[in-house]
Amino acid sequence: MIQVVLATHNAHKVEELRRILGDALTGIELIGYDGPEPVEDGDTFEANALIKARAAALHTGLPALADDSGISVAALGGAPGIHSARYAGNRDDTENLELLLANLAEQDDRAATFDCAAAFVDGEYEHVERGIWPGTVLREATGAGGFGYDPIFKPDGLSVSSAELRADEKNAISHRARAFGQIMPVVRKRLLG
Template identity: 75%
Template sequence: MTVFVLATHNAHKVEELRRILGERLGTHELVGYDGPEPVEDGDTFEANALIKARAANRHTGLPAIADDSGIAVAALGGAPGIHSARYAGTRSDADNNAMLLANLAGAADRSAEFVCAAALVDGERELVVRGVWPGVVLEAPAGTHGFGYDPLFRPDGIPTSSAELTPDEKNAVSHRARAFGALVAQLRALYG
């Protein structure tokens, strides 16, 4: 059995990742991370995921799993992108959502995608994969599940916002599910 550290201090992500990875990893164990937060100064989701996984691996000596994710809006040239969590400058989901709506006021094109880069760093290798969940930004929030931009995002092919999906429904199809599904396939090959 291998113990993996989840390289995040975000309690919502820890809960979501444990749901997504739990059964897929079988007997492997997932533990939380309480070490220092690195400066996420990469210019892509992949670079930031690797920064977090490297820091957790160095701090704990355990194989580290990390992600970097956000929403990329076509009409805003891909913004907020890697700055999604700090878009309004406050790290508040409500503030970020309000700023996104203000910046999209009157926009005809509301297409967007949730993006997740998932990384593993174990001291011998570094892996990173990307998952994308296309959709549109709604004109008003809807739903109470999830976090971040979930109340504003309606995935393609789904008639509700991602915040109106149950956690299990979201975790079956989201950008994180797609990225971590691809990563788990590689982890199984490496760790059994």
């Protein structure tokens, strides 16, 4: 069993990714990260994911996976984008969501994407994939599941917010599932041959 560290201190995120990846983890043990958090000063989701993966790989000596994600709204020029987690100035999901709704109050164009960059670092080897989940921003929050912007994001082709999806439904189609679904064949080839 080859250990791969996931560059997050959030045990729930490790479990979520284990559920998303399922059989793609055969032969791989995904473990949490206990090292220092790097400064995420990249200007793209890809850059920030690589910063986190590099830090985890350097600290642990293990191959590392990391992701950076957020919501990008067309009418706001792609904002909040990489600033999604601290859009309202701190890491408060409710305040971030309310600020986004306020900034879109007069907008008819509510097209948005959930974006996720997944990065893999193994020594000098680096690879990044991007998953994009298109949708629209609702005018009010609905649903009790998920977190972050899920209650106001309606994926294209669905009639409910991502917060109204069951965890297994969301995990099958989300931006994170798309990004990691694309990167895992690369990880498996690199580590397992």
